[in-house]
Amino acid sequence: MDEQSRQILRIASGDLPLASRPFDEWSLRTGVDARQFILALRSALNAGTIRRFGAVLAHTKSGMKNNAMVAWEVADDDADRAGRIMARFDAVSHCYLRQAAPDFPYRLYTMIHAPGDRKLTAVIESIRTATGLNSFVVLASVREFKKTSPGYLDES
Numbered sequence: 001m002d003e004q005s006r007q008i009l010r011i012a013s014g015d016l017p018l019a020s021r022p023f024d025e026w027s028l029r030t031g032v033d034a035r036q037f038i039l040a041l042r043s044a045l046n047a048g049t050i051r052r053f054g055a056v057l058a059h060t061k062s063g064m065k066n067n068a069m070v071a072w073e074v075a076d077d078d079a080d081r082a083g084r085i086m087a088r089f090d091a092v093s094h095c096y097l098r099q100a101a102p103d104f105p106y107r108l109y110t111m112i113h114a115p116g117d118r119k120l121t122a123v124i125e126s127i128r129t130a131t132g133l134n135s136f137v138v139l140a141s142v143r144e145f146k147k148t149s150p151g152y153l154d155e156s
Contacts, residue, residue, distance in 0.1 A: 001049070004032065004112070008040045012053065066120045067113045070127075071106030073135035079108060082131040086110050091123045106137060 007030050017025040023034040044050045060069065076083050079097050086108070087095040094111035110127065114120035120140075128134060 002087040004030065005040060005044070008032065008037060009044060009050065012041055018110075066116055068109065068120060068124075068138050068140040069122055070110045070112055070139050071104075071139065072110070072131075072133045073105045074108045074133055082133055083108055085131050086127055089123060089127060091119075092127075105135070107132075 007021045008026075011026050011029055019025050021034070023037050027034040027037045032040070041050075041053055045053060052075050072082070072086075074097075083095055083097055086092055089110075089112075091114055092110045093113055094109070096109045098107055098109060100107045112120060112123050112127075114123055124136070124138065126137070
């Protein structure tokens, strides 16, 4: 990989500039026009150098002060249906099916963001009603210790 491509991936590993045309700002840092910058990212995606490129919203800065991981108990034959329903909720940013752990029967996980406790509770109730799943545990976030963008280059 040439140095310019490495520089583009290093920059794209950071936070997206809060601007109407963020790629223009990034292109100024590399000397590559915005169109070429985007094409370089697309090329890295197609080559498998990076798996994906996307923006992550800082939920607390957008007014979503409460969030919780909700773990749901779901039968094997109902997991796909319930997961698809949960994933359609705007307040759900992540929805995963995992193996159940011993003494913890919950396998379907949703990360829910809301502006307050009442709205968070209302979303959980709406998901419960929509899926028919009644066994769940709410793991509310108390404090965030780390949240970073993924690094595309391992330069250790």
